Amino acid sequence: MKALVTAAAVAFENLLIPICALLASLLLFGMFLACLGNDPFEVFHTMYRGGFGSLFSWRNTLERAAPLMLTALCTALPAQLGLIVIGGEGALVAGGLVAAMTGLVCGSFAPWFVLLAMLAAAIVAGGCWIAMTGWLKYYRGVNETIASLLFNYIAIALLNHLVTGPLRDPQSLNKPSTPPIGNANMLGDMPGLGVHWGLMFGLSACIVFYVIFFRTTFGFAVRIAGGNLRAAKIVGLPVGRLTLITCFAGGAAAGLAGGIEVAAIHGTANATLAAGYGYAGILVAFLARQNPLAVIPVALILGGINASAGLLQRTHHLPDAAVQILQGMIFMMVLFSETYYGRLQALFESRRAA
Amino acid sequence: MNDSALGWWGVPLAILGGAIRASTPYLFVSLGECLTEKSGRINLGLEGNLVLGAMSAYAVSYLSGSPWLGVLAAGAAGMLLGMLHAWLCSYPKVNDIAVGIALMMFGAGIAFFFGKPYIQPAAPHLPAISFGAWSGSAQVRSALEINVLFVIGLGIAPLLSWFLSNTRWGLMVRTVGDSRDAAGALGFPVNSVRAVATMTGGFLAGVGGAFLSLYYPGSWNEGLSSGQGLIAVALVVFAHWQPMRCLYAALLFGGAGALGPALQSVGVTGGYYLFNAAPYVLTLLLMMATCSPERTLSGIPGELSITK
Incomplete structure (x- = not known):
């Protein structure tokens, strides 16, 4: 009975605290808006309309939520090992770039083959990109947070170099890009929804990785290594290999996001790939408390907030950075709320004792 | 003497x-x-301080006509962000690295x-x-x-x-950074010392931002800082937490950052973006x-979460 009450308290807490953090940050953002002379309720209403108010805005939200789910995994999976990896943006760029290059190389094959090759290449590229961070961490002792962030800048520099130089399509004048992969090779929409298949990839990746990391012995081993590295080494777990595989998995998800952005939206690789999905994904992962399943609803909420940026600008003349401020506030509140975990349970137990 | 007489000597x-020129922001942030790190906390958000400092400095300098007021404003803005970091991290179980990432966005x-x-x-x-x-040479x-x-x-x-190394307050900062328990036993106010260290650090990083917008490149735009704040954090690790070594490391990184523009000035334009990545690659190496x-x-300060 006691164990049941404790478990219920923990579950309740896991749900209640992030929701309170989200509400508190909305309150804070509302106060910020009010100070600047905007009506916060109108702004929130606009955000709701822009994110979830119509079929069109739902599509927009879902198409933004898909890459967020995948880039969030890039932080959430290594977090099972106790690593804070924030290299989602770089892995996404690497994946998108390699996907576009693959599309060019095998452009003459059947469309399904080209698409498959592009996505597979994106997965491998993104995976290797973050696996490098894991390697540096485990075998060289280099801090993974700083290393992964540096890799972001390196990936973007590489992208800029290739699209303005060797791989530049002479037809792309204002926005240097690689030659287009061709309409026939693009990733289409899911039937009946009007949303591209990337959403399905995002959802299934979250579910599959949840099962792998929370329901298999491999995942158990990873989480043991994350909880107590020395104990894991003493029982003989191959921590180095676990680190590499987990980082590869996270990077593969973000790389796939990049491949999908190229295959479903841009059709080429260019500087717009680095649109901040990688950074917003970090926020999604933290708000979801690094749980791959919880990433799904959180990515929807954040996708909706991002989708409303355009409407906010048109109706209230708020710069796009308003959304960035809100994201920063949510992030801070979520981290601050960590301090409240465990108190509810203590409250229950003290009641029972009394 | 005319300019081109220097030829390739122009590169070094x-x-x-x-x-x-390019080392100044690295120097201030590092x-x-x-x-901050000597006091046992890591503030990864100094990139945010740098950008906010650059903006405040530019705005205040434009509105008041005095660049020095701009520098002060940048420092004050950085200090506020530092205060926010210190306040959030003073609660138990709040991760200082993650708070830094949040502050970078904010x-x-x-x-x-x-x-x-x-x-x-x-x-x-x-x-x-x-x-x-x-x-005589330009x-x-x-x-x-x-x-x-x-x-x-x-x-x-x-x-x-x-x-x-030589003052009582300095000793206090180092003790707090090396062992929370020892500092507590000596009666040092751990959280306050860390808060002051983080705020001072934030101030310096803000001033580094003022340099970006008020001297070089010398204008305000959204792509002004490209990770200098982060490189500076890595640079502190490389400098083994010694301020004088931070100075040398900042010069080294400034030189790496100047490689691209320097080669461009003598006509090597290919690979401009690749040379721009030099500081990041150098940091990793x-x-x-x-x-x-x-x-x-x-x-290394014993309380630092970055190497645990």
């Missing part, structure tokens, strides 16, 4: 000049981060939000001191045109070093060379 000269968001109107107008710049007036003169903030940073580095999974680094 331009790198030297560029090293001094000194600030060094102090600081940049605030800067872009309020900075929109200042992208176009021109603000008064910070002055420079000409150390190269003796030379390239030599421009390389030795040294900004005032660099000179100030040059003074802060030994001062901070002296403060940490240096971290690989200095870190090790087996031993802890010399000079």
Whole structure:
């Protein structure tokens, strides 16, 4: 009975605290808006309309939520090992770039083959990109947070170099890009929804990785290594290999996001790939408390907030950075709320004792 | 002497000049981060301080006409972000690295939000001191045109070093950074010491941002900082938490950052973006060379979460 009450308290807490953090940050953002002379309720209403108010805005939200789910995994999976990896943006760029290059190389094959090759290449590229961070961490002792962030800048520099130089399509004048992969090779929409298949990839990746990391012995081993590295080494777990595989998995998800952005939206690789999905994904992962399943609803909420940026600008003349401020506030509140975990349970137990 | 007479000799000269110019933000951020980390906390959000500092400095300098007021405003903005970091981290179970990431987003968001109107107008710049007036060559003169903030940073580095190793307060900062328990037993106010260290660090990082918008590149736009704040954090690791070494490391990174523009000035334009990545690659290589999974680094504060 006691164990049941404790478990219920923990579950309740896991749900209640992030929701309170989200509400508190909305309150804070509302106060910020009010100070600047905007009506916060109108702004929130606009955000709701822009994110979830119509079929069109739902599509927009879902198409933004898909890459967020995948880039969030890039932080959430290594977090099972106790690593804070924030290299989602770089892995996404690497994946998108390699996907576009693959599309060019095998452009003459059947469309399904080209698409498959592009996505597979994106997965491998993104995976290797973050696996490098894991390697540096485990075998060289280099801090993974700083290393992964540096890799972001390196990936973007590489992208800029290739699209303005060797791989530049002479037809792309204002926005240097690689030659287009061709309409026939693009990733289409899911039937009946009007949303591209990337959403399905995002959802299934979250579910599959949840099962792998929370329901298999491999995942158990990873989480043991994350909880107590020395104990894991003493029982003989191959921590180095676990680190590499987990980082590869996270990077593969973000790389796939990049491949999908190229295959479903841009059709080429260019500087717009680095649109901040990688950074917003970090926020999604933290708000979801690094749980791959919880990433799904959180990515929807954040996708909706991002989708409303355009409407906010048109109706209230708020710069796009308003959304960035809100994201920063949510992030801070979520981290601050960590301090409240465990108190509810203590409250229950003290009641029972009394 | 005409300009082209220097030819390829212009490259090392331009790198030297560029090293001094580009190292200033690295220098300020790394000194600030060094102090913060010495107190046992890591503030990864100094990139946000840098961007917000750049915006506030530019706006205040434009509105008031005085670049020095701009520098002060940048410092104050950075200090506020530092205060926020210190306040959030003073609660138990709050992860300082993650708070830094959040502040990076928040600081940049605030800067872009309020900075929109200042992208176009021109603000008064910070002055420079000409150390190269003796030379007839324009390239030599421009390389030795040294900004005032660099000179100030040059003074802060030994001062901070002296403060940490020779004063009572410096000892307090180091004790708090090495062992929370020992500091508590000695009756030091752990959270307050860390808060002051983080705020001072934030101030310095903000001033580093002022350099970006008021001297070089000398204008405000949203792509102004490209990870200098982060490189500076890595640079502190490489410098083994010693302020004087931060100075040398900042010069080295400034030189790496100046490689691209220097080669461009003599006509090598290919691979411009690749050369721009030089500081990031250099950081990674240096971290690989200095870190090790087996031993802890010399000079590392014992409470720091980054190497645990």
